[in-house]
Amino acid sequence: MKLRLATPGPTEVPQRLLLAGAREIVHHRSSEMEALFQEINTGLPPLFGTQSPVYSFAASGTGAMEASVANCFTPGDEVLIVSNGYFGERFQAIARAYGLTAHVVQSPWGTSADPEKVAEAYARHPDVRGVLVVYSETSTGALNDVRAIGEIFRDTDAIVVVDAISGLLVHPMEMDAWGLDVVLAASHKGFMLPPGLAFVALSDKAWTAVERGTGPNYYWSFKRLRQFYPMSSSSPAVSLLLALHESLKMLGEEGLAPFRDRHALLGRAAERALLALGFSPFIQPPHQRSSVITAALAPEGVDTGVLLKTLSAKYGLTVTGGQAHLKGALLRIGHVGAADALDLCAVFGALELALLDCGHTFTPGAGTGEVIRTVHEGER
Amino acid sequence: MKLRLATPGPTEVPQRLLLAGAREIVHHRSSEMEALFQEINTGLPPLFGTQSPVYSFAASGTGAMEASVANCFTPGDEVLIVSNGYFGERFQAIARAYGLTAHVVQSPWGTSADPEKVAEAYARHPDVRGVLVVYSETSTGALNDVRAIGEIFRDTDAIVVVDAISGLLVHPMEMDAWGLDVVLAASHKGFMLPPGLAFVALSDKAWTAVERGTGPNYYWSFKRLRQFYPMSSSSPAVSLLLALHESLKMLGEEGLAPFRDRHALLGRAAERALLALGFSPFIQPPHQRSSVITAALAPEGVDTGVLLKTLSAKYGLTVTGGQAHLKGALLRIGHVGAADALDLCAVFGALELALLDCGHTFTPGAGTGEVIRTVHEGER
Numbered sequence: 239m240k241l242r243l244a245t246p247g248p249t250e251v252p253q254r255l256l257l258a259g260a261r262e263i264v265h266h267r268s269s270e271m272e273a274l275f276q277e278i279n280t281g282l283p284p285l286f287g288t289q290s291p292v293y294s295f296a297a298s299g300t301g302a303m304e305a306s307v308a309n310c311f312t313p314g315d316e317v318l319i320v321s322n323g324y325f326g327e328r329f330q331a332i333a334r335a336y337g338l339t340a341h342v343v344q345s346p347w348g349t350s351a352d353p354e355k356v357a358e359a360y361a362r363h364p365d366v367r368g369v370l371v372v373y374s375e376t377s378t379g380a381l382n383d384v385r386a387i388g389e390i391f392r393d394t395d396a397i398v399v400v401d402a403i404s405g406l407l408v409h410p411m412e413m414d415a416w417g418l419d420v421v422l423a424a425s426h427k428g429f430m431l432p433p434g435l436a437f438v439a440l441s442d443k444a445w446t447a448v449e450r451g452t453g454p455n456y457y458w459s460f461k462r463l464r465q466f467y468p469m470s471s472s473s474p475a476v477s478l479l480l481a482l483h484e485s486l487k488m489l490g491e492e493g494l495a496p497f498r499d500r501h502a503l504l505g506r507a508a509e510r511a512l513l514a515l516g517f518s519p520f521i522q523p524p525h526q527r528s529s530v531i532t533a534a535l536a537p538e539g540v541d542t543g544v545l546l547k548t549l550s551a552k553y554g555l556t557v558t559g560g561q562a563h564l565k566g567a568l569l570r571i572g573h574v575g576a577a578d579a580l581d582l583c584a585v586f587g588a589l590e591l592a593l594l595d596c597g598h599t600f601t602p603g604a605g606t607g608e609v610i611r612t613v614h615e616g617e618r
Numbered sequence: 619m620k621l622r623l624a625t626p627g628p629t630e631v632p633q634r635l636l637l638a639g640a641r642e643i644v645h646h647r648s649s650e651m652e653a654l655f656q657e658i659n660t661g662l663p664p665l666f667g668t669q670s671p672v673y674s675f676a677a678s679g680t681g682a683m684e685a686s687v688a689n690c691f692t693p694g695d696e697v698l699i700v701s702n703g704y705f706g707e708r709f710q711a712i713a714r715a716y717g718l719t720a721h722v723v724q725s726p727w728g729t730s731a732d733p734e735k736v737a738e739a740y741a742r743h744p745d746v747r748g749v750l751v752v753y754s755e756t757s758t759g760a761l762n763d764v765r766a767i768g769e770i771f772r773d774t775d776a777i778v779v780v781d782a783i784s785g786l787l788v789h790p791m792e793m794d795a796w797g798l799d800v801v802l803a804a805s806h807k808g809f810m811l812p813p814g815l816a817f818v819a820l821s822d823k824a825w826t827a828v829e830r831g832t833g834p835n836y837y838w839s840f841k842r843l844r845q846f847y848p849m850s851s852s853s854p855a856v857s858l859l860l861a862l863h864e865s866l867k868m869l870g871e872e873g874l875a876p877f878r879d880r881h882a883l884l885g886r887a888a889e890r891a892l893l894a895l896g897f898s899p900f901i902q903p904p905h906q907r908s909s910v911i912t913a914a915l916a917p918e919g920v921d922t923g924v925l926l927k928t929l930s931a932k933y934g935l936t937v938t939g940g941q942a943h944l945k946g947a948l949l950r951i952g953h954v955g956a957a958d959a960l961d962l963c964a965v966f967g968a969l970e971l972a973l974l975d976c977g978h979t980f981t982p983g984a985g986t987g988e989v990i991r992t993v994h995e996g997e998r
Contacts, residue, residue, distance in 0.1 A: 241642060241644065241650070243642075243643060243644075243645055245645050247853065248643045248645060248646065248853060248856055249643070250642065250643060251642070251643050251857075256640040256641070256642075256857075257640055259639065259640060259857060260636040260637055260639060260640035261636070262621060262623075262630065262631070262636075263623060263628045263629070263630060263631050263806075263812055264621065264623075264936075265623055265625050265628060265936040265938075266628065266813070267938075268930065268936050269930065269931075270621070295678075296676055296677050296678045296681070296813065296814040296855075297675075297676050297677055297681070297837065298675075298676045298837075298852040298853040298854070298855070299852070299853065300836070300837045300852040300853075301676070301677070301837045301838075301852070303837075304835075304836050304837045308834070313834075331836060332836045335834045335835060335836045335839075336834040337834065424853075426853060432643055432855065432856050432857035432858075433646070433676065433853040433854060433855055433856055434676040434814050434815075434854075434855030434856075434857070434858060435814075453834065454688070454693075454715045454716040454717065454833065454834065455684075455715060456680070456684050456711060456712045456715045457677065457678075457680045457681045457683075457684045458681075459715075471680075472678040472679070472680040472681070473627065473628060473678040473679065473680075473804075473806060473813040474678070474813060474814075475676075475678070475812065475813055475814030475855065475858075476628055476806075476812050476813055476814075477631075477636075477639060477812035477814070477857065477858075478812075478814060478855075478857075550648060550649065551649075556644075556645040556648050558645075558647075
């Protein structure tokens with residue numbers, strides 16, 4: 239059976255990138271690697287909207303989140319954490335592990351964070367050393383307005399740490415212009431690569447925080463990453479860097495704006511198709527939705543547990559359900575990276591078949607039809 | 619030009635493993651991944667000589683070293699660090715970063731650590747919470763007797779943390795029988811894989827230390843690794859796990875004893891060949907040499923800097939020089955992983971050509987002849 243991934247990440251990796259990662263290994267201190275790093279180091283910063291270097295190290299996205307906390311703060315520091323989903327909670331767990339005092343700006347799952355609430359929290363806690371916020375909250379499909387949040391802290395001493403793991407590339411990122419201080423990302427979302435590579439970019443203000451930090455770290459010490467730049471501080475994940483080099487080429491060929499438009503179109507198409515099949519989109523206006531995934535609550539009578547199992551066992555399609563308290567209630571369809579409109583037709587083909595298997599009543603083609611209609615309209 | 623790696627790691631990755639890592643990505647919470655992890659989780663422990671689980675996470679070897687320190691000790695803890703090379707010093711740097719009080723059992727670079735000196739240091743510092751030791755010190759080619767060191771601490775409360783990053787598979791490892799408490803390793807040495815995957819196995823005594831530890835960690839928290847076992851705690855490096863699965867098959871086909879014998883033979887052959895070309899092997903009896911690399915000091919009049927440059931620029935061969943104060947003096951030929959006798963012929967072919975280019979005088983074939991002679995004798 240052919241296997242398909244429509245998840246928020248890992249995403250399907252194009253064959254071109256898989257094979258680029260399968261070429262012979264080069265040594266991490268060789269001139270070949272130097273040439274490779276030069277192109278990677280030139281290619282990454284524009285994608286972050288920064289003039290600063292973007293550092294990479296072998297880890298998954300959580301490693302980049304922890305590295306940011308470990309490097310920029312000191313036990314006892316007060317921070318604000320903007321939280322409206324699973325990954326906002328992960329920032330809290332990491333902050334707890336590092337002995338920070340976290341003031342949580344909580345918004346319900348399924349909503350975008352309100353920048354005004356962040357500004358109010360900052361007024362109540364003017365001593366915070368920084369704010370941690372997730373750009374695209376893949377547990378719910380909500381997008382947070384990191385630009386507006388950056389504005390609040392622009393002329394202050396507090397730094398803005400943005401988890402852009404899934405949001406980067408898919409949504410605009412102008413780190414320098416928006417006054418963001420740490421932007422972190424990972425390989426297995428928009429970059430279309432396997433997991434295992436983490437990225438981080440830092441503003442001058444972030445470096446001031448790093449200089450002040452006393453928390454223990456070595457492997458992902460930002461100072462050490464800077465010291466070894468343009469090369470890597472430890473043995474890098476060479477095969478992933480070879481694939482990244484090719485991914486940057488692919489992104490360059492498509493262009494960032496068309497890449498984003500494609501994701502926005504897929505998001506609209508998935509939402510309408512889910513609606514047509516009786517699902518309720520989880521993010522409702524005025525909240526902003528991410529184009530990384532489309533999340534929706536299942537129609538009455540459809541058990542998403544059974545649905546997910548049928549999709550994977552019978553049709554080879556992996557989509558994800560809800561995380562934490564949304565387990566069983568939510569369906570999350572990922573369309574990040576290399577996914578295109580025809581992939582989405584296949585995804586909804588499988589979903590319709592599985593829904594029929596589950597006894598759900600609808601006109602076959604209702605979902606895929608909406609995909610086709612939306613794409614056709616979008617292309618005019 | 620064809621590129622060749624004869625380095626202590628990353629090592630050349632067999633095409634079979636490169637292609638296994640290039641198959642389509644599976645989701646890390648899917649039943650396919652569950653099946654994959656089941657085989658990996660069954661295959662790894664015997665290689666560590668343990669009944670305990672072996673956990674993996676995306677990071678290079680340094681990440682596994684730091685994870686061990688971060689999880690098992692608490693700031694202010696006294697530890698012994700056995701140091702006779704670059705990676706012993708790395709343990710010191712990490713211990714410093716974590717606020718441990720390290721008593722260093724120093725031996726000169728190019729020698730094996732003396733277990734009696736470790737026992738004496740322990741007698742002087744009976745309050746140490748553990749000892750950190752590198753099994754195969756790839757900066758010099760020395761092997762440390764971790765079995766004898768394990769014996770010293772067997773009936774004590776102090777734990778023995780072994781960096782077996784390059785030593786695993788190449789040299790015997792009987793973690794349980796030898797009373798070792800944390801054994802850490804990485805993908806890009808004996809496993810013949812690209813860098814990016816770290817491994818760690820823990821004894822019950824190590825878990826007691828972990829329970830006591832208060833140091834901050836999240837991504838590589840051992841408790842979190844245990845909690846998610848048999849699956850991974852964060853997005854794993856899927857492509858490397860796919861390749862690891864195939865690597866375990868390859869190791870099983872060759873068998874551990876033949877794998878070790880091959881490495882020992884290559885080490886002997888490389889040492890004799892270097893001797894024949896006027897080099898002086900860096901590890902002299904009674905010190906134990908690792909079969910991961912062969913290190914030797916260059917003959918008078920040979921500038922290893924020029925030699926290394928010629929090897930890579932003209933012959934496409936990457937071997938490594940010395941690290942730290944041995945930079946410029948030492949030549950280190952790696953033969954770990956998939957390297958075989960004919961690879962070593964090619965390595966010495968390039969080395970002889972480059973030595974001739976450098977104006978060094980010897981009978982062409984002196985080095986490769988010794989490789990052939992040693993292998994022929996070894997096979998009788």
